[in-house]
Amino acid sequence: MSSIDEIKSRIDILDLAAEAGVKLRRTGRNHTGFCPFHSNTRTPAFVIWPESGTWRCFGECNEGGDIFKFVMKKEGIDFKEALQRLADKAGVTLERLQSEKPEQKEENLRLRNLLEDVATFYRHQLLQTEAGKPALTYLLEKRNLTEQTIEAFGLGYAPHSWDATLKHFTAKGFSEQDLLDVGLLSERDSGGYYDKFRNRIMIPIRDENGKMTGFGGRILDPDDIPKFMNSPQTALFDKGRLLYGLDRARKPIRAADQAVIVEGYLDVIAVHQAGYENVVSPMGTALTDDQLRMLKRFTRKIVLALDPDVAGQKAVLRGLDAAREAMDREEEIGFDARGLLRHEARLQADLRVATMPDDLDPDEIVAREPAEWARLIAAAKPIVEHVLxxxxxxxxxxxxxxxxxxxxxxxxxxxxxxxxxxxxxxxxxxxxxxxxxxxxxxxxxxxxxxxxxxxxxxxxxxxxxxxxQAPKASSVSPFRKMEAACLGHILRRPDLLPRLDRRLQEAGLSALSVTDFEYTDYQAILSLIQRSLEQDESDTTAFVHFRLVDELGETHSELLALPAPKGTDDRLLDEMTRQVLQMRRTVMSESVNQLRFLTEETQASELNQTAQQYARVLHAIDQARKRLSEYRRE
Ligand SMILES: [Zn+2]
Structure with missing residues (x-):
């Protein structure tokens, strides 16, 4: 669930309206009262639908929206500010809101491109150089990885040198500061810098959208320490908010309706290679709420596949007795039953534990017999049962x-x-x-x-x-899901938007507008897409990406992660048209019903006109829907 959905689920629109002094009366599933935004004490034209968390004024304002829109209109503030206020009220932290300057994003893009180049450099070292041979042999023979897997995960090798990476990239025009900013250098006590990763197998770490964030490096020489080393915390590499492999695993996780968490990056890779692609790993530290929240967007069923020394007797006892701080040591996931149970309750997730037998790591299990993996995961137990x-x-x-x-x-x-x-x-x-x-x-x-x-x-x-008090699992309303599905299509294929508009207009309906969406975050994203089509300085996707308020980033990636429809552009347009008509129909028919009720109840003639107008639009929508379904049947 995104922070925005979390805020929505914690703040009741009815409370918000009551705080604003609106006196509401329950009428069936809805609540009606006098609109707080225009002065009128005769006709109660303000309606709240608690189920979808939305409101509408059928009087002078003739508009509606969600909690954010309510606060924006009430306080005369923009979306960003309304988001911050309601986040404070709901006790939801919007950590990302601060770092959202476009310059920062351009800079991050530049650093990501540097990391891509570095990954290519390491890959070249692994596959094409004599110095990379031992690393390659280790991956192929000791780890049983195939060449395709090594390629797919972009594995590489950091040369056995204090300055090979430093020299290579400064010669290409990058500064020491750039390399420091992406976590590739360490500082000498005597001043100056040297390569942080030396003689290590390098594993590129990408975020859930496949963007480079940093590296994990594994030793080749058994005497080197530490065995695993990650990039340090940088603007791009935030280990509490990353899960290794999620960029490749998110679709399989959704398809399987289950995510499996293992401990090591090479375990993730080996298990993927064995055909189980719903597997991710944290960054060598205890699981964070943020990480579980990320997974929760794809499934609520999460299995921890833990080594016996982590899930076994000693660790469980320590986890029950020791203070939580002590468990948060680096380089070890730690099994903290209480902490996990709290995560589970807070996130309404289903957390289970699968224990690896015979002192084997996941990669050894799949090497022994891939089907055994499926059996072990299927036998995972709830946390309390595991502890017992x-x-x-x-x-x-x-x-x-x-x-x-x-x-x-x-x-x-x-x-x-x-x-x-x-x-x-x-x-x-x-x-x-x-x-x-x-x-x-x-x-x-x-x-x-x-x-x-x-x-x-x-x-x-x-x-x-x-x-x-935490959000109920069902708190995302069907109406919000419907809007999400529609906007997801548009976000993936903004180029189809003009054709969609033409279709709607040919059917005698208005072009798609932000007011077709009830939710302010969706409105903001559609408005960006529309603006992106009106400019030609940058590519539409980049335009939208760089101008997103940071906190919309989550909504944005959620929308992009929705199942993509297949088929020709015409089929896709059919689907999008159908969705828009469905959305409009739902709002219109609710509104017509509501208006009918209000006019009967209050005998207010002034709402009659609005009611007639709505009924006409509803009729036009139904005609268009009929034509569309006939056309489809042909
Ligand atoms: Zn009003």
Missing amino acids: DVLVSEQDVNDPKVKAEIAARIVPLIEDLPNPVERDSYRQMLARRLKVDERTLTGIKLAGGTARRAPRQRAEQAEVQEST
Whole structure:
């Protein structure tokens, strides 16, 4: 869910209207009142549809929109400012809003191009040079990667030299500062710079849209440290917001309705090669909320495929006892059951754990037998069940002391779950596994929850409460989805927009306009697309990209990630026309119904004209829809 959808789901349009002093009356599914934007105390022409989170004034204003539009109109501010205010109100952080100057974007594009060049340089070193041979041999023979895979993932080799990369790129006209800005240099104590990555296998790390952000480097010489090294944090490389492989995995994740998280980049590559492409990896650190949120846009079912030393007994015990800070160590995902459960509740995700058997890494599993991977992932267990399994394994659960100890560890975890049905079923499961009476487990929280842990529990309860207010999974309304589908098409094929407009006009309807969209973020994107078609300085996609308010970036990539339709341009135009007509019809027929109700109720003749006008438009839409479906049948 994007930050914008999150804000929408946390702020109720009805509350917003009430705060603005609008007195509303419930009329069926809707609420009506006097419009706060024009002065009129006779006709209540202002309507709110809580389900879609939208409003409309059928009187003088004759316009409508979502919560953002409401605040924009009420306060006389622009979208960006309304977004910031409502984000504050909803407690949603819009971190990206600050860094959105067009100059910054141009600069980022320049640095991304530099990184692309560097990736090409490393690839050349790996495939075409004598010095790259050992690295290539390692990838082919030790890692069982094919040449096609190495090519597809753009793997490379950083030369065994203090300045090969530095010299190559300064000779090409880049400055030391450029190379420093993309994280390729380290600074000498005595001043001056040297290559950060030396004698390493280089793995280009791209964002979900395939844009270069940085590199991961793996050692070849076993004596080198660290074994894995990432680019440092830069303007482009933000490891808490990246998932390795997501650019290639996002479609397969959506298709499989499941994402699998492994620990290493080379594991991602090997598992993709084996035919399971819904696999990604974090950047060598604990999973962040942002990363899970990114995945949640494609699926809510997420499986953590963890090595036994991460998901096993020691780690689970440490994860239950140790403070969270200690778990956030670099170079290790860490298994923090409480943290994961909180993520799960907050994001309404379905998190499961799959454990790799026999001390094998994912790449070794698929090398042994690819089908085994599918079986392991299918057998993934919910987090609480996994923890229970780990605690119960290799222990004598007939020993009363062991029983008490396990219960003391796991009951607080169960009590933290926000869902009472889940809590009950886990308590039953625990009682069965420990062979105790379920009733004896309910008192344990007080006995087992020691004083040492009390402050943390309070903090966690606060968070659990917060999570019950968290957005409902269903909070994206069908109407918003319909608009998203339509705008997604236009965003991918802006060149078809003039033809779409012509079609609408030939059917006696108006050309597509921002007011066809109820949601302000979609309006803003359509307006950019329209402007992009009126200029010829830059390519339409680049124009839109560079002018997006940063926080719309998420909406933008969500739209681009929607399933792309196939077929000829004519088919696509049919589909787009159908969508626009459907959107207009939904709004119009709701409006006509609403107006009919309002005129009957208030006997206000002034709304009659509006009602007639709407009814005419509705008729024209229906005619156009009929023609379109007849045309399709031919
Ligand atoms: Zn009004």
